[in-house]
Amino acid sequence: LFSFFGTLTGGTEITKENLEPVLEKMREHLVGKNVAADIAEKICHGVGTSLEGKSKSTFSGIASIVKSSIEETLTSILTPKRRVDILRDVETAKKQKKPYVIVFCGVNGVGKSTNLSKICYWLLQNNNSVRMAACDTFRAGAVEQLKTHMHKLNSHQKQTGKSATVQLFESGYGKDAANVANDAIKLSKEDGTNVVLVDTAGRMQDNEPLMRALAKLVTYNNPDLVLFVGEALVGNESVDQLSKFNQALADCSDQANPRGIDGIVLTKFDTVDDKVGAAISMTYITGQPIVFVGTGQTYADLKKLNVSSVVAALLT
Amino acid sequence: MVLADLGRSITQAVQKMSSSPVFDEEVLKEMLKTISRALLMSDVNIKLIKQLCDNIKKLIDFEEMAAGLNKRRIIQRAVFQELCNLVEANKEPYKPVKGKPNVIMFVGLQGSGKTTTCSKLAYYYKRKNWKACLICADTFRAGAYDQIKQNAVKAGIPFYGSYSEHDPAVIAAEGVEKFKKEKFDIIIVDTSGRHKQEDALFEEMLEVANAVNPHQIIFVMDASIGQACEAQAKAFSDTVDIGAVIVTKLDGHAKGGGALSAVAATGSPIVFIGTGEHIHDLEPFQSQPFVKKLLGMGDVMGLIEK
Numbered sequence: 134l135f136s137f138f139g140t141l142t143g144g145t146e147i148t149k150e151n152l153e154p155v156l157e158k159m160r161e162h163l164v165g166k167n168v169a170a171d172i173a174e175k176i177c178h179g180v181g182t183s184l185e186g187k188s189k190s191t192f193s194g195i196a197s198i199v200k201s202s203i204e205e206t207l208t209s210i211l212t213p214k215r216r217v218d219i220l221r222d223v224e225t226a227k228k229q230k231k232p233y234v235i236v237f238c239g240v241n242g243v244g245k246s247t248n249l250s251k252i253c254y255w256l257l258q259n260n261n262s263v264r265m266a267a268c269d270t271f272r273a274g275a276v277e278q279l280k281t282h283m284h285k286l287n288s289h290q291k292q293t294g295k296s297a298t299v300q301l302f303e304s305g306y307g308k309d310a311a312n313v314a315n316d317a318i319k320l321s322k323e324d325g326t327n328v329v330l331v332d333t334a335g336r337m338q339d340n341e342p343l344m345r346a347l348a349k350l351v352t353y354n355n356p357d358l359v360l361f362v363g364e365a366l367v368g369n370e371s372v373d374q375l376s377k378f379n380q381a382l383a384d385c386s387d388q389a390n391p392r393g394i395d396g397i398v399l400t401k402f403d404t405v406d407d408k409v410g411a412a413i414s415m416t417y418i419t420g421q422p423i424v425f426v427g428t429g430q431t432y433a434d435l436k437k438l439n440v441s442s443v444v445a446a447l448l449t
Numbered sequence: 450m451v452l453a454d455l456g457r458s459i460t461q462a463v464q465k466m467s468s469s470p471v472f473d474e475e476v477l478k479e480m481l482k483t484i485s486r487a488l489l490m491s492d493v494n495i496k497l498i499k500q501l502c503d504n505i506k507k508l509i510d511f512e513e514m515a516a517g518l519n520k521r522r523i524i525q526r527a528v529f530q531e532l533c534n535l536v537e538a539n540k541e542p543y544k545p546v547k548g549k550p551n552v553i554m555f556v557g558l559q560g561s562g563k564t565t566t567c568s569k570l571a572y573y574y575k576r577k578n579w580k581a582c583l584i585c586a587d588t589f590r591a592g593a594y595d596q597i598k599q600n601a602v603k604a605g606i607p608f609y610g611s612y613s614e615h616d617p618a619v620i621a622a623e624g625v626e627k628f629k630k631e632k633f634d635i636i637i638v639d640t641s642g643r644h645k646q647e648d649a650l651f652e653e654m655l656e657v658a659n660a661v662n663p664h665q666i667i668f669v670m671d672a673s674i675g676q677a678c679e680a681q682a683k684a685f686s687d688t689v690d691i692g693a694v695i696v697t698k699l700d701g702h703a704k705g706g707g708a709l710s711a712v713a714a715t716g717s718p719i720v721f722i723g724t725g726e727h728i729h730d731l732e733p734f735q736s737q738p739f740v741k742k743l744l745g746m747g748d749v750m751g752l753i754e755k
């Protein structure tokens with residue numbers, strides 16, 4: 134039946150010429166949704182190439198064909214190729230009698246420490262004991278920030294009659310972050326703390342000394358998970374941020390154990406309305422999953438990415 | 450820094466247009482496409498880009514215009530004028546008066562760099578021998594008071610705040626009163642990060658502003674922000690009377706084009722830029738010399754003075 138209609142309506146071919154204006158509109162639309170310009174272009178180009186030369190029934194216009202093809206592409210970019218199951222991996226680590234270690238990294242002010250604390254809350258809710266490692270030994274108030282979260286989280290646990298607690302490991306300011314992390318992990322191994330959450334100082338991705346220090350922290354301590362924290366507000370910079378953080382880690386790791394970012398925490402998702410394009414830029418660049426989405430400033434504001442609603446927001 | 454690369458690619462686009470043997474709508478379209486692309490890559494707001502291109506197109510009537518150089522000159526001038534409009538605001542920034550209390554309140558999105566920049570600005574005035582101080586009216590962010598305190602102590606700047614008072618408006622009012630009595634020139638009030646989607650946070654901002662009646666409210670914007678800037682900047686500006694913008698984190702790779710929409714949305718000029726995490730990493734910013742420098746990157750100087 135399908136082919137019959139095809140021949141009857143003359144099944145016109147999709148050409149470069151009639152695709153071009155539609156793709157151009159789509160590209161602009163995606164950029165307006167805060168997808169990095171480069172990536173919007175690549176996505177549209179890819180869709181264009183795949184559609185060119187195909188025949189279309191006259192029932193569906195080029196625009197709707199392009200739209201559904203873009204929708205497919207966006208969905209596939211956002212759909213994790215690999216599942217990061219922290220709770221399961223924590224259980225495995227427990228059996229091996231070692232702490233599960235997560236390092237949080239990213240540029241300045243994106244929400245590393247806050248979302249570390251939200252993840253801590255989630256781990257405590259799931260009956261895991263936690264130690265926060267105050268490895269931001271640079272920014273004023275960074276240690277006190279975590280200390281405040283520790284007190285709040287512990288008193289919440291107490292109020293709700295739960296037994297798991299969080300402790301803070303700190304060596305004050307000015308210390309070498311890699312060593313602070315190492316001490317925290319060692320102590321946790323000794324006292325059987327289940328999870329170590331390593332907070333690091335924010336750094337600009339092209340500040341080489343600071344990037345090298347981060348890579349050193351990661352190679353030296355070999356954490357189970359390296360999470361890149363990026364804010365949904367970021368524009369074209371997301372591309373550069375992620376590729377340089379990834380590269381810095383790769384440069385410092387040996388061939389046998391290549392190391393990179395294992396996952397993304399996308400923060401401040403509550404501040405961008407429907408301009409959710411950063412989710413696309415970040416996953417496109419790394420191929421790594423968005424493990425958590427930060428949706429506010431309280432402990433409960435931590436969500437899983439809802440792929441279809443993000444795609445819907447991008448296409449409206 | 451901001452727009453430096455942008456200046457280069459735009460200058461190139463204009464030069465390419467100038468050297469093309471024919472000059473018609475096709476050439477103009479091509480040039481505008483190149484310019485738009487460069488602006489998009491720098492995060493400039495997409496609506497502002499459209500406006501810029503439309504304005505340039507409007508200036509050119511191919512039928513009416515005489516051939517040759519004239520057209521090109523008109524376009525060159527239009528391009529640069531439109532670029533200037535992007536960074537320039539009509540409003541003059543508030544000028545603090547020495548010997549009087551000048552209350553400056555900082556507002557902005559979460560993590561944009563308010564607290565760090567407050568300390569930098571206080572230090573900036575202190576070095577110029579003004580009596581400057583800091584007030585922490587952020588009672589929400591964990592460790593906020595410690596952050597200001599540590600910065601202030603290190604830089605030898607008097608500060609005011611509280612671990613027990615929860616109402617930022619109360620702290621702000623108390624601090625300002627205290628420092629006014631002590632005859633401080635520059636009284637800087639730091640506030641919590643906030644966003645337009647949460648009404649209560651905007652109400653709180655208004656309460657603090659009403660409590661201290663600032664001479665100037667500075668909106669702090671991170672240079673890496675993308676297309677979400679405009680809506681946020683506009684919402685801040687609709688709620689309180691923003692008088693100036695500071696763009697932070699320009700020591701990084703970011704071009705800062707997204708933050709420029711804050712200039713358009715608030716109608717306020719950029720007065721300083723942040724170029725690092727340390728207390729001296731603050732530079733005064735004036736759009737005029739900046740744009741001139743930008744224009745100086747090609748041999749198109751003097752176009753705008755005509």
Ligand SMILES: Nc1nc2c(ncn2[C@@H]2O[C@H](COP(=O)(O)OP(=O)(O)OP(=O)(O)O)[C@@H](O)[C@H]2O)c(=O)[nH]1
Pocket residue numbers: 239240241242243244245246247248269272275333334335336400401402403404426427428429430434559560590642644
């Ligand atoms: N609205 C909103 N705000 C957030 C979210 N996550 C973090 N924030 C806020 O962003 C600001 C910065 O958060 P931090 O956790 O201190 O950021 P950071 O990356 O650790 O900063 P540095 O350590 O200074 O680089 C704080 O005001 C947080 O409350 C989120 O998901 N939504």
Ligand SMILES: Nc1nc2c(ncn2[C@@H]2O[C@H](COP(=O)(O)OP(=O)(O)OP(=O)(O)O)[C@@H](O)[C@H]2O)c(=O)[nH]1
Pocket residue numbers: 241242272335337557558559560561562563564565566587590593640641642643697698699700701722723724725726730
């Ligand atoms: N590289 C660089 N980092 C900066 C600059 N300005 C601020 N930062 C960093 O950005 C991060 C956030 O700065 P804060 O001053 O805490 O931001 P804030 O706006 O007060 O944050 P909230 O109070 O949580 O909303 C810190 O790590 C600062 O060191 C800058 O110009 N360059």
Ligand SMILES: [Mg+2]
Pocket residue numbers: 245246247269275332333334335
């Ligand atoms: Mg932090």
Ligand SMILES: [Mg+2]
Pocket residue numbers: 563564565587590593639640641642
């Ligand atoms: Mg602050």
